[in-house]
Amino acid sequence: MKIFKYSLFLLCSLSSVGCFESSTTGKSVKRLIDNPTDKEIKVAIDGNELAIPAKSGVEYEFEYGKHNIAYNNESFEIVVKPVKFNGHGFINPTQSNYMLHTFIYATENTSDETYDKLYEESLNKVEVILNGEQVEVELPVKVVNDFFIEDKDNNWDYSIGQKIPKKVTENINNNQSYQLDIIKIYRESAYLKFLKKDWLEKDDEISFLNKPKKLSEINQYVFPKLDLESIRCDEGKKYLLDTLDKWQQLFTLTGSDFASKYEGLGGYDGMHALLDSKKLCPEDKDPEQTYFKAIRPLDDALTNGRDMYFFIIK
Structure with a gap:
């Protein structure tokens, strides 16, 4: 596995970035239910079955209040509520892996030492199967596979359907040295293609570990018992x-x-x-x-x- 630093350029003037936008009203929140697998899945919400096509997603509007979600012969109860600050996120019933990869953008006058330091800070140790062997590698990526993937615990700038730009712009002085981290979220299949194109040796084969939980084992936020x-x-x-x-x-x-x-x-x-x-x-x-x-x-x-x-x- 080769070490490759994805060098991207930062120019002057601000451009927009995107995310999984989730619209809210005074009574509900819309969330994308994503299915990155090769087969259609079915999710039941309050007894109503919803088919999610392969490698696709369906937006669903949850009214505030109590709901039941069922998938793969398991179910749990949830409460959907308002928040003070709107966030974004999506639902991952298959508990598939999603990758949040950090790209470092820098102006051309950024020193190698500064860039190297930022790159090192972006690295995480990740368990993978590389050429048939389970090993630990360092990549600028965070792997998440929660049922609810929310920006309270994870944050990204570019979503699944958006391409990471080769250049972004920022409102800075032309002579100023400046760096910017931007995070893109990938489905695992798309991320593997990205790695094979820009990070791996030609003959390398890689996959990421995935250990989905039973729905009964997912962290539950229990209303506290008061003495x-x-x-x-x-x-x-x-x-x-x-x-x-x-x-x-x-x-x-x-x-x-x-x-x-x-x-x-x-x-x-x-x-x-x-x-x-x-x-x-x-x-x-x-x-x-x-x-x-x-x-x-x-x-x-x-x-x-x-x-x-x-x-x-x-």
Whole structure:
């Protein structure tokens, strides 16, 4: 396997880049369900079967609220919710590999030392099968195969259907040395063609490891269990019981009704209201801060899930 640094040029004036755009409304979010395999697959959403052609994708509109997704004789429940900052992503039912490859663009006056440093920083150790042997190689790529691939944990500038440009432009001084990282996401089959063309020796054969999980093994974001019995402040306990009841009612709603109620519980308004509720249990009423300790798991869950559209739930 040869070492090849993909040298691309950065010019002056800004050009646009693209991604898996996901449109949102006040009641729903659209997501591409992608099938990179050679055969048609079928995914059932709330009992409605959706055929996804081979090496293609179908956009589906999820209303906010609870849904069931079934694939390959397995299923799980999800909650689809609004986020504060719109993101992009797609659904990968086959849990196939996708590659996020980092390209480094640099102005011509960039020194070799600067470029080499940036290139080294982009490398990851990746397990592959190279010429029949499992080995670890370094490539400027991240391999992901999650069921939901979201930009909260992964980010890319160019999507599957977009070609990486040989040159991009940036609004900088002509004499300025400047570098820019741009990430393109590939289906595995397209990425292998890219490697064979520009990175591998002529006779090299390579494939990437893939270990899909059972749907029951995928990380599930469980609504936290709160220790109500530990609270030594009646006002706080009453507030929390009322809040939990509102959460249960929320999970029965869909669309814009879900969105409007969610803001008051899990959005910024709800998060601030939860923290403000600590005032119900000042130190003289709750010297051991039992109320604050009890609500902390809920506060953590809301913070960690703020920018997530999809929650897999039990």
